[in-house]
Amino acid sequence: MTRPHLLSIALSAFLAATAPAAADSMLRIAMTAADIPTTTGLPNNGFEGMRFLGYPVFEGLVLWDLDRTDRSSALRPGLAERWEQAPDDPTTWIFHLRQDVRFHDGTAFDADAVIWNLDRYFKSDSPQYEPPAAGISRARAPLLAGYRKIDDRTVTITSRDPVAYFPYMVVYLLFTSPASFEAAGRDWARVATLPAAGTGPFRITRVQPREMVELARNPDYWDGAHRAQVDRVRLMPIPEANARIAALRAGQVDWIEAPPSDAIPSLRQAGFAVTTGSYPHIWPWLFNIGAAGSPLRDVRVRRALNYCIDRDGLVTFLNGTAEPAVGWLKPDDPEFGAPQNRYRLDPAKGRALLAEAGFGAERPLKLTLMLSASGSGQMQPLPMNEFLQETLKQNCGVDVALEVVEWQVLLNAMRATPDALSLRGATVLNISSTTSDVAVMARYFGSANLAPKGFNFAQWADARFDAAMMDAARASTPEAMDAAMRAGHERLVDDPPWLYVVHDLNPRAMSPRVKGFVPPRSWFVDLTRISVP
Structure with a gap:
């Protein structure tokens, strides 16, 4: 733009x-x-x-608890006053809906409204199916497999596999009054201007x-x-x-x-x-590992780039409104783990790794970065990426070309296949990410969520990481969940699918x-x- x-x-x-x-x-x-x-x-x-x-x-069955400022937000009851796993089936979650909740248009919120909205996202032959919203919802709740009404105040939602952190996916499913759709002549474009009613x-x-x-x-x-x-x-x-x-x-x-x-x-x-x-937020570069002939398929290149950038200099450039990132999580996070690589500015190590991978003065590594001029959590993308462009060139001889697009175009690119024309030849995307919970970790990096199905744009697949996510899904205690997340995060550092730049303040x-x-x-x-x- x-x-x-x-x-x-x-x-x-x-x-x-x-x-x-x-x-x-x-x-x-x-x-x-x-x-x-x-x-x-x-x-x-x-x-x-x-x-x-x-x-x-518009609210969901589960909401974020935004009352606490001393720790990352946890979940709290929303339109469901409580929920639990079915005692005889760990893939089924039972949600008990609140009494006497009404949409802004005066119609009742009940189990029928829940099912109607889930059909809107997950049932492509339903009259209310909304493709753009469906794409977002399916990517944020990729393990949802089914749902049904038990009675007016109870619904069940089933996951594809037993997943202990499934409510962290349900938190992103929001509910609109079915009457809004009917009032607009069953036309979502008209619903957008009615306006639509939530709770x-x-x-x-x-x-x-x-x-x-x-x-x-x-x-x-x-x-x-x-x-x-x-x-x-x-x-x-x-x-x-x-x-x-x-x-x-x-x-x-x-x-x-x-x-x-x-x-x-x-x-x-x-x-x-x-x-x-x-807050739980990282500002990274997402590597396009899956593209044909991508130099980023070589883990030595991905590690090298993480040693070639001046994070402290960027934090100074940002007047201290960020913290250096050396992994997906912050170094003081209990789930950071003990990875073998501790990234820092080390041009000698970065150049050595690039040389091992066949890149140097005679054959410089060349990357094309797709970025937006603004957007949610993008901080100051143009000056920040120009800073990184310069520091990569000075420290390790890496050439980076910048391709600036609108924010929504960039978001759509994240769900593209590695060689899609919409990527315009990009080998890297700059899209920030929440780091709020293990469900997000699995969504961005699990091999079951490769783009375009999910948010794993990098097409990164690591058996040890997938095993850690399986352990997290089956965890029966918070301690087991934390241990699985630590094991998974160590793999994200040692076999990095992203360039970890800063954590936003x-x-x-x-x-x-x-x-x-x-x-x-x-x-x-x-x-x-x-x-x-």
């Missing part, structure tokens, strides 16, 4: 933001997305879509594609402890970082995602709040008007606690 087009989008967002305000309180948020996430109940645009147009409006603490009231989505407080929200304090929320896509800064300084928005790191000191001096905090900047925000250790946020006087 060209810079003039990005600024045009930003200007449209500004005009929307400066429309006359009503007397009630409004929180105005500038997202990094180039367009509003889809509004039918399972948003696109990655986890930024889930952050702002997923959980605040969450906010409801969608206004949708203007590429400009904004407006939410209103749901006064009848079923969870009295999480009813919203602010009356309205306006979400605006402003993908260009400097345009977000300008909007915040001009008072046209109250909150911006991912402020440029070089602007943070001056924002603080001007009285804006800049929050940072550790999740900076966002806010007006002093914004009260009550405390960053959870999660990709997601609790908008219900925020007030704007």
Whole structure:
């Protein structure tokens, strides 16, 4: 996407933001997305879509606990008040639904609504089947095998194999009122503008594609402890970082995602709040190991690249808003394990490994990196990747060409086959990832989830890693789960499918008007606690 087009989008967002305000309180948020996430109940645009147009409006049987700030978010009951594995079948999970929950349109949430939505994602011949949402849901819950209604308040969901961490997949399945689909003439494109009804603490009231989505407080929200304090929320896509800064300084928005790191000191001096905090997030390069003739098939090349980058220099460049990454997990994580390789800047070791693989001054390693100009969790992708491009060239003689695309195009590329034309010859993708739980680890790296079926873009297959994930699936205690995750993570370091760059500290900047925000250790946020006087 060209810079003039990005600024045009930003200007449209500004005009929307400066429309006359009503007397009630409004929180105005500038997202990094180039367009509003889809509004039918399972948003696109990655986890930024889930952050702002997923959980605040549409909920699942299981939700994230965003009340804790001293540890990574765990799961809590959502539209199901409890769940358990069937005593006679470890592949079957029984979900007991809450009483007296209603969608924003007044219709009841019950077992029929659950089955209707699961058919929407997993039954391709159902009238309500929604292919884009189905693709996202199937990739995030790849082990779901079946489901059925027991009674109005009970459903079962079956996994393909016994999986102890299955609820960490169910957390990504959100529910829309079936009445929304009927009101739109059974047309999902029209559902997106109705707007669609969920069960969450906010409801969608206004949708203007590429400009904004407006939410209103749901006064009848079923969870009295999480009813919203602010009356309205306006979400605006402003993908260009400097345009977000300008909007915040001009008072046209109250909150911006991912402020440029070089602007943070001056924002603080001007009285804006800049929050940072550790959360489960890695900013990596994903290797295209499966492409024909890919040099990344050689593990020596993948290890070499992990020794060739200056992570500490990049953290300094980012004004300390990140931490060096030497694995998928952080080094102080209990599940990091004891891998044989401890990556650091070591150009001599990197060059030696490249030489063993046949690369050097006479035959330099050449890579093409596909990246986006913005997007959920992408931090500051252009300057960061230009930094890496330069450090790889200086340290190890590696040539990297940059191919910039829109964020959703990049997300789609992650699900492409290794030699797909949509990759434009890319040997590497820059897409950030959550590291929240073992289900995500299995989803990104398990050999059963190779793209296009799942999120294993690298086409990486490791028997020892798969065995560790099998142990995790069968774990009967937290200690057994942790041990399996440690064993799996050691393989991710010693046979790296990714280039581990940094862990994001999740900076966002806010007006002093914004009260009550405390960053959870999660990709997601609790908008219900925020007030704007």
